Amino acid sequence: MGERFEGSAAVQVQRVRKRFGTKTVLNNVSFRVEDESLHGIVGLSGAGKTTLLNCLVGYYDVDAGSIRLNGDRLTEDHASQIGFATQETCFYEDISLASNIAYFGNLYAVPDQQLWARAGKLMDITGLSGEKDMKARNLSGGMKRRFDLVLSLLHDPDVLILDEPATGLDPTLKQTVWDTIQTINGLGVTIIVSSHLLNDLEDLCDDISLLHHGTIITTASPRRLRDLFSHNYQLVLETYPGNYKALLIEIQKQDVPVEQPSQHKNKVSFTINDPHQAIHALDQALTNVDEQIIDVSIEKPGLESLMEKIG
Amino acid sequence: MSPRQTLTILYTTIKKDIQRLLSSQFNAGLLILGPLLLIGLVGFAFQDNSLNDVTIGVSGDTASFADVEQRIQAEGYTVQHYDNNQACISDNSDGETGACLIFTDTSPTTIRVYVDFSRSQFAAAVLNEVNNVFDRVRREQLNDFAASISSGATDLSGELSTFQDRLINVRSSLNQTQTSISSASGEQDRIERLQRHAQNMSDWLNETQSYLGRVDEDIQSTKERLNNQRGVASTLLDQQGCANDYPVLAERSEAEQRSILNEADNPACVIIWNQAQYFDQQQDTLDSIQSGLHSQERRIISATNRLDNLTNQDVSASMTEEIQSVVTSTLEQVEQSTADLQGLTNTGFLSTLQSAETGVNPFDIEVHRHDDLSDVSILDILFPGILITLISFVGILIGTVLVMKERTSNARFRNAISPAKTWVLRLATTITGAGLSAMQGSIVFLVAYALFGLNTVFSPVLIGFFVVLGAVFTILGQVIGTFSPNEEVGTLLSIITAVVFLIFSSLITPLEKMTPWLSTLLTYTPFNQGMRVLRRQLLFDESVFSLPLSLSVLIACFTVCAIIVYATDERSL
Numbered sequence: 001m002g003e004r005f006e007g008s009a010a011v012q013v014q015r016v017r018k019r020f021g022t023k024t025v026l027n028n029v030s031f032r033v034e035d036e037s038l039h040g041i042v043g044l045s046g047a048g049k050t051t052l053l054n055c056l057v058g059y060y061d062v063d064a065g066s067i068r069l070n071g072d073r074l075t076e077d078h079a080s081q082i083g084f085a086t087q088e089t090c091f092y093e094d095i096s097l098a099s100n101i102a103y104f105g106n107l108y109a110v111p112d113q114q115l116w117a118r119a120g121k122l123m124d125i126t127g128l129s130g131e132k133d134m135k136a137r138n139l140s141g142g143m144k145r146r147f148d149l150v151l152s153l154l155h156d157p158d159v160l161i162l163d164e165p166a167t168g169l170d171p172t173l174k175q176t177v178w179d180t181i182q183t184i185n186g187l188g189v190t191i192i193v194s195s196h197l198l199n200d201l202e203d204l205c206d207d208i209s210l211l212h213h214g215t216i217i218t219t220a221s222p223r224r225l226r227d228l229f230s231h232n233y234q235l236v237l238e239t240y241p242g243n244y245k246a247l248l249i250e251i252q253k254q255d256v257p258v259e260q261p262s263q264h265k266n267k268v269s270f271t272i273n274d275p276h277q278a279i280h281a282l283d284q285a286l287t288n289v290d291e292q293i294i295d296v297s298i299e300k301p302g303l304e305s306l307m308e309k310i311g
Numbered sequence: 312m313s314p315r316q317t318l319t320i321l322y323t324t325i326k327k328d329i330q331r332l333l334s335s336q337f338n339a340g341l342l343i344l345g346p347l348l349l350i351g352l353v354g355f356a357f358q359d360n361s362l363n364d365v366t367i368g369v370s371g372d373t374a375s376f377a378d379v380e381q382r383i384q385a386e387g388y389t390v391q392h393y394d395n396n397q398a399c400i401s402d403n404s405d406g407e408t409g410a411c412l413i414f415t416d417t418s419p420t421t422i423r424v425y426v427d428f429s430r431s432q433f434a435a436a437v438l439n440e441v442n443n444v445f446d447r448v449r450r451e452q453l454n455d456f457a458a459s460i461s462s463g464a465t466d467l468s469g470e471l472s473t474f475q476d477r478l479i480n481v482r483s484s485l486n487q488t489q490t491s492i493s494s495a496s497g498e499q500d501r502i503e504r505l506q507r508h509a510q511n512m513s514d515w516l517n518e519t520q521s522y523l524g525r526v527d528e529d530i531q532s533t534k535e536r537l538n539n540q541r542g543v544a545s546t547l548l549d550q551q552g553c554a555n556d557y558p559v560l561a562e563r564s565e566a567e568q569r570s571i572l573n574e575a576d577n578p579a580c581v582i583i584w585n586q587a588q589y590f591d592q593q594q595d596t597l598d599s600i601q602s603g604l605h606s607q608e609r610r611i612i613s614a615t616n617r618l619d620n621l622t623n624q625d626v627s628a629s630m631t632e633e634i635q636s637v638v639t640s641t642l643e644q645v646e647q648s649t650a651d652l653q654g655l656t657n658t659g660f661l662s663t664l665q666s667a668e669t670g671v672n673p674f675d676i677e678v679h680r681h682d683d684l685s686d687v688s689i690l691d692i693l694f695p696g697i698l699i700t701l702i703s704f705v706g707i708l709i710g711t712v713l714v715m716k717e718r719t720s721n722a723r724f725r726n727a728i729s730p731a732k733t734w735v736l737r738l739a740t741t742i743t744g745a746g747l748s749a750m751q752g753s754i755v756f757l758v759a760y761a762l763f764g765l766n767t768v769f770s771p772v773l774i775g776f777f778v779v780l781g782a783v784f785t786i787l788g789q790v791i792g793t794f795s796p797n798e799e800v801g802t803l804l805s806i807i808t809a810v811v812f813l814i815f816s817s818l819i820t821p822l823e824k825m826t827p828w829l830s831t832l833l834t835y836t837p838f839n840q841g842m843r844v845l846r847r848q849l850l851f852d853e854s855v856f857s858l859p860l861s862l863s864v865l866i867a868c869f870t871v872c873a874i875i876v877y878a879t880d881e882r883s884l
Contacts, residue, residue, distance in 0.1 A: 058728060059727055059728050076730070084725070086724060090724050090725040091721065091722050092720060092722050094334035094335075095327065095331055095334060100722075103323050103324070103327045104729070106322075107725075107730070108729055
């Protein structure tokens with residue numbers, strides 16, 4: 001695209017509380033989103049992610065605390081600085097893409113010439129060029145999510161907020177959506193994205209806030225989160241001819257604890273405490289059982305496991 | 312947000328709503344072809360104003376009412392005879408006949424009409440038609456009566472005129488006789504001439520006597536007709552309970568009579584009594600003429616006898632003069648009588664006799680449409696109801712559907728977080744519904760006007776009123792949509808609301824038939840007030856602004872609904 005979307009935004013959420021009746025959905029939520037960063041909100045179902053994002057776009061008023069956009073307290077006047085896409089596509093399916101673009105563009109008071117220029121570029125980015133006259137209901141699931149992103153960006157927002165944008169898509173479509181989000185972020189748009197697809201987010205986001213029962217547990221980079229919440233490592237191994245049962249027994253004989261072993265296709269993985277000790281024991285065991293190594297890796301466990309642990 | 316931006320959002324939202332409503336061919340077809348189909352059916356169905364295929368049951372003394380029965384058949388209705396009254400009534404209540412007419416042999420004769428009021432519109436239509444039949448029969452009978460009287464009067468007048476001519480001839484002969492006698496050369500010659508002329512005179516007088524007899528018969532016949540009418544008037548006076556006043560009034564002075572009659576409780580008595588009085592006056596006049604003619608007849612007989620004698624006897628000069636005097640006197644009397652009758656004819660004798668018929672039928676009630684409605688068809692009369700029904704159904708349904716579609720649409724969230732004010736979006740919905748309702752009303756109107764001869768004028772003010780009506784019903788639909796839990800319930804509620812409006816309007820059952828307080832309350836529904844204005848505009852060609860109360864009710868209704876719709880926070884629902 002070659003153009004950098006204007007607008008450098010920072011979102012600061014301070015001690016936000018939101019109640020529905022007697023139920024407190026968000027309690028003392030605080031975090032900060034840096035300019036042009038891609039910030040993840042991770043939480044299990046019912047943690048309060050959608051409520052938090054609805055507060056960030058101004059759909060819900062907060063009961064306590066504050067939300068600041070570029071240092072200013074969030075008001076209705078900031079509506080045009082925020083773009084939003086939800087886990088359900090937010091447009092009219094019974095009219096064409098062009099009609100949707102015209103309608104939402106006008107709703108945000110985008111001048112016509114500018115609107116169609118931006119729409120054209122965004123449709124190119126999202127791979128929807130040529131579908132302008134198609135009725136929205138005829139788009140595929142992935143195309144709908146991408147078109148939703150187009151609509152969210154029509155008015156050139158400073159901050160784009162995405163609520164589980166890849167939920168329900170097959171792996172290929174998910175990857176397409178994530179790629180598109182990264183492209184948009186690469187253009188300088190600050191993005192806040194929520195998901196329970198944690199493995200995807202850890203590769204995508206600069207920072208992640210962990211939301212649990214309406215409270216932010218912490219905000220940090222994905223690697224820092226793994227460090228904070230896990231002292232173990234995951235060893236993933238592929239050998240030939242693949243007699244993994246004998247191999248694991250041989251490792252254990254050398255006083256190396258092997259926890260949570262599991263086999264997927266031609267690989268076996270298990271948790272270890274000390275990587276150095278484990279590599280040494282593996283080397284001995286391979287010789288003893290006459291196995292040849294094809295691939296081996298040792299890494300911190302994914303956020304998926306982390307959330308399971310928190311849950 | 313600037314006014315220009317607000318207008319842009321309004322425009323683009325209306326455009327979007329219309330695009331959504333027309334998103335399927337079925338929807339588009341329904342919106343455009345629906346009203347065409349409706350008016351096509353209605354316009355075709357009500358091209359003919361008369362009632363079709365209606366059977367009228369008759370029972371009782373049908374022979375006395377042959378005129379009525381013939382007229383019913385002449386109007387295209389089937390007549391079914393019943394042997395007993397109860398069967399006639401029973402078949403009517405079963406819907407076999409449109410009306411049951413029972414002819415009674417009371418004096419004066421009465422026709423009892425039974426119609427099924429549970430089908431009030433049909434009953435009213437049948438009653439109207441039956442009443443028209445009675446009216447036509449009554450008029451035919453009146454015409455026959457008037458023609459009969461007129462014929463009698465004309466005959467009488469003709470006879471008298473001929474009689475007068477003959478008397479003139481007689482006088483001329485007498486004059487010639489006088490001249491001839493005067494110019495006689497001697498007494499003998501004079502007597503011979505007198506005898507010769509006397510013979511001619513005798514022939515003339517015999518013939519005149521015969522004429523007088525015929526005139527007398529004509530006068531007698533007219534007197535009998537008058538007497539007959541007076542008898543009917545007396546019966547009517549008795550029926551009205553004022554028979555006793557008649558002889559009493561007759562004895563009073565004219566001023567007293569007028570005073571008493573002006574204060575009479577029953578105006579029918581006044582009408583009938585005046586007619587009876589008139590009959591008496593006419594009778595007196597004819598009596599006087601008849602008496603005069605009888606006198607002349609006697610004198611002519613006497614003169615004829617004298618003349619007969621003259622032909623055989625000697626006649627003295629004095630006798631000749633006496634004969635001449637008799638002839639001259641007779642001539643004068645007949646001329647006077649002829650002048651009297653001619654005067655009666657010329658000064659409204661016939662019209663007086665016709666007005667006497669009014670006395671015989673003092674309650675000749677004619678049901679008239681308003682002048683403005685004299686040329687209207689059934690379609691014209693139905694049209695305000697059709698329009699208000701169409702606009703209310705379309706407005707309420709579109710209002711509800713648009714709100715429900717918006718509420719159930721995922722796009723709702725994007726709208727909610729946009730800078731556009733909520734009231735602008737809701738106003739756009741109102742405008743869309745009002746516009747589409749007005750468009751449908753206009754289509755129906757134009758088709759009815761162009762193809763089915765709707766008898767009214769299309770005006771921009773009318774379109775404006777369609778928009779107002781559409782806005783009122785659309786905002787009502789928006790209220791329903793706002794509080795309905797889902798689209799199915801919303802649609803059902805909107806249809807129920809529209810149907811309730813229809814039921815509680817005078818289109819199906821007159822409001823006046825309902826419980827008084829409910830009737831008063833229901834008068835102020837937007838449906839009824841809208842119809843009131845449309846009737847005024849379409850049927851009576853009066854401005855929609857001529858009913859400020861109705862317009863105020865519509866505006867108040869819109870305002871209340873608008874407050875509810877615009878003040879409701881969807882997030883709280």
